[in-house]
Amino acid sequence: MNRVNKLIYAILAILIIGSFIGVAVYEQMLKGQAPVAVIYKDKQIFQRVYLTKSINKQINVRDSDGHYNLVEIKDGQVRVKEADCPNKLCIKAGWLNKPGQMAVCIPNRVSVVIEGAAEEAQQPDAHSF
Amino acid sequence: MVIERKPAAWLTALILLAIFTCAGCAKVDEQAPYIAHEFMLDTDIIINIEDSRAPQISTAVFQRIAQIEKKMTLFSQDSEIAVLNAQAGQKAVEVSADTHYVLTKAIAMSKITRGAFDPTIGPLVKLWDVGSGLARVPGDAEIQKALALVDYRSLQINPDSDQLHTVFLPRLGQVVDLGGIAKGYSGDEAKRILLEHGVRQGIINLGGNVMAFGHKKDGNPWRVGIQNPLAPRGTYLGIVYVSDKAVVTSGGYERYFIKNGRRYHHIIDPTTGYPANNGLISVTVVADRGIEADALSTGVYVLGLTEGKQLIDSMDGVEAIFITNERKVYTTAGLKDCFQLTDGDFSYE
Known part of the structure; x- marks a missing residue:
């Protein structure tokens, strides 16, 4: 695997992890609408x-x-x-x-x-x- | 240098997905709900729509309502209705198509309610002057004198086919008061203007006189809360689920004065000359048109439960909710499945 592909995999990984974090933060915001x-x-x-x-x-x-x-x-x-x-x-x-x-x-x-x-x-x- | 296809394809797919998602977000954002407020027709008017041009469209609606108010108000000496009243017993006056239409409709509603709604109620409304802060209980002789001037059948309106719209009040001292119908008409006109601008759904609330047009964005009907007449404004006793309907409530619970322990409210019975007293504390009428719902809610409130319910039952596409002073709630058959009583202090009959 050459460097370019490694880079692409790295970006992919960041995007996927980032999106999970994003969803978690969003859910936390919804919960933040306090009773x-x-x-x-x-x-x-x-x-x-x-x-x-x-x-x-x-x-x-x-x-x-x-x-x-x-x-x-x-x-x-x-x-x-x-x-x-x-x-x-x-x-x-x-x-x-x-x-x-x-x-x-x-x-x-x-x-x-x-x-x-x-x-x-x-x-x-x-x-x- | 070789780029493997698989990761590159995944990355492309993910980026495209992100772009589409964001595009979706932007579109939703653009259609955020918009609420506009103005004080007109002696009340608070709220327009609640979703459209990228909502501010401009709301302004157009308010301009139209201002136009209607200018023609029909009694608070100005030069409105068409004020001129009509000033010329009572003297000569016919020329009015705009708007005023002609509302007067014609008002007379039609008077016939349907057998005079329980009457646009010539003016002399009695002036005499009682409920809500002015100066109100007093008039003497019986004064009431009889004013009552003699109240008669929708005496109002002479030329047919719509004529080029000129003329109206005549034949007797000196007669007064037309469109307070029980102008808001309903304004709701209809507001809806018409919104539709012309391509708005397909929204709420126009003219001081509790609700025009719920189209349905909610999620496809469900609008939920309109019905005021609990025995609690502060904003407290609802039930919810009516409607699409594309006017919902208008009349009751003596907001505008009234108390003298010697007795309560006198603002809805005067055109047959007795005294505030209507037929066992109801509020009536809500649900109809396609605001102008009809407005006049009917007043008329039915005056008629009382038995006669009022008979009348609404006999009309197609019109429904009503009646609340009696014994805290009983009645609805016409068409509302059985779309009215929900939520306050346990009242019982659903």
């Missing part, structure tokens, strides 16, 4: 937060009666960290990180739901009102 944590208060959207690894914050969902749920977002996960409800079921739900998971606080009428790309795609194309 969204939607916090509802009284059945209405209180706040939407993207669950990317870089976002760390705490959101206090407080109502006029002084009742509260402290929602924590960290490392692409979300949980109810503290609440003044009697049974603390929302806290017991623990960390959420997959679309569809939710933590609900019935006494304070607060819920945290994770929506993923699938839910986004379910949005209608137009809205008639």
Whole structure:
């Protein structure tokens, strides 16, 4: 095998390996469309937060009666960290990180739901009102 | 120097493949969705199309809608409709083919709805003035006086075959208001212009008055969300799947005022002079033409469930969704397979 053919094989190998890397990177980008944590208060959207690894914050969902749920977002996960409800079921739900998971606080009428790309795609194309 | 054929062939094939793939990418990129916004006809208008010339085409559509608005608005003294109203009881006025067409169609829809939709509703709309912030509950005498001027049968329109388009309101104080039909007509005209420019599919949303033309790029029907009348705007209670249809919703849930604990909304019943109160909180009409869907949604909302549903059932190619104040949802037979109720607070009858 002469040098030119070696070169061609080398280019071939680079192209093939490169394309696999390209596909992997592309797939990673798709996954990078992070899920969204939607916090509802009284059945209405209180706040939407993207669950990317870089976002760390705490959101206090407080109502006029002084009742509260402290929602924590960290490392692409979300949980109810503290609440003044009697049974603390929302806290017991623990960390959420997959679309569809939710933590609900019935006494304070607060819920945290994770929506993923699938839910986004379910949005209608137009809205008639 | 000998180049072996095999690797060279593979390399060529791979490069060609790459070129074709990239060409494909470029083409897709060029057809990215385009969304244009304008405030016209007293509402937010959104055009959603995919075409390499989308900005220019959208501008052409907006120019056409501006033309229609200029002829039919009540917010300007020199629109054709304002002039028609100013000359009521005095003389016939000449109008453009556009206005003549919309008035003729409005009268036809009034006949079909037996006066539940009526373009001469103006005196009552002015009297109630819902949505102005100055609204009050008029006295019964005032209502009776305005009501006496409302009669679509009195509007005199010369036939389309005549060279000149003339219209006459015979009685002093009569007022034509095309608020319940001009948006629907604009949707039809928007679609016509898009088709003329070779656009085969898209959505034109005239303040909730949706023209979904063609179908989605993947061949599926469009998904149009129907507003939950008891929740903030943007919350839908169900989805209707349509191709090439106008979807128009009427309801008293957005424009209203509250006085002494009672709620007064903006859809006035032309037979009673008071806001329509027939058990419905919203009606959505699905039809081929926006102008018909628009007028019918108002008319059927006024008629109520029983009469309204009978009327829609009797019409070919027109379907409807009725939402009652008991949170019950009814649809006509043609929508059974293309309407999906998604909100558990409502029940599908």
